[in-house]
Amino acid sequence: MGDEEVVFVDANIFLEFALLGKESERCKAFLLKIKEGELLAMASDFIVYTCLLPIQWRLKSTDEMRKFIIFLYNLAGLQIYKPTTQNLFDAIAVAEKHSLDFDDALIVSCMKCNGISKLMSFDRHFDNIEGIERMEP
Numbered sequence: 001m002g003d004e005e006v007v008f009v010d011a012n013i014f015l016e017f018a019l020l021g022k023e024s025e026r027c028k029a030f031l032l033k034i035k036e037g038e039l040l041a042m043a044s045d046f047i048v049y050t051c052l053l054p055i056q057w058r059l060k061s062t063d064e065m066r067k068f069i070i071f072l073y074n075l076a077g078l079q080i081y082k083p084t085t086q087n088l089f090d091a092i093a094v095a096e097k098h099s100l101d102f103d104d105a106l107i108v109s110c111m112k113c114n115g116i117s118k119l120m121s122f123d124r125h126f127d128n129i130e131g132i133e134r135m136e137p
Contacts, residue, residue: 006040010121011050030137037076
C-alpha cells in the first residue's frame with residue numbers, strides 16, 4: 001500500500017459502528033478518515049465475513065448486510081486483504097505461541113505478512129504481542 005503507514009482494523013471497530021455500540025461515534029470518526037483517504041487501512045476478507053454474521057443475527061436484515069458491504073468498499077483508504085495459505089499456517093503457529101483464538105492469530109499473521117505494526121482494536125489481548133501496537137479510535 002505504498003510508503004505511508006497503514007493501520008490494520010479489527011472487526012470490533014466495524015461492528016461498533018454498524019451495530020451502533022457504545023463506541024460507535026468514535027469508530028465513525030475513525031472510519032470517516034479512511035473513507036476520505038486521510039488514513040490508509042487494511043482488513044482481511046475474514047474480518048468482513050466476521051462482521052456480516054452479527055449484522056445478520058442482530059439486525060435480522062439482509063439489506064443491512066448489503067449496506068455494510070457497500071460501506072466497506074466505499075472506504076477509499078481501505079484495502080481488503082485475502083489471506084494466503086501461508087497466512088493460515090502462520091496464524092496457527094501464532095495461536096499456539098500466544099494462546100489466541102484463530103481469528104485474532106490470523107490478524108497478527110496478516111499484519112506481519114504486510115509489514116503492519118499498528119492495530120485499531122478494542123481487544124486488549126493484542127497488547128502483549130511483540131511488534132503490534134494496539135490503538136483505539
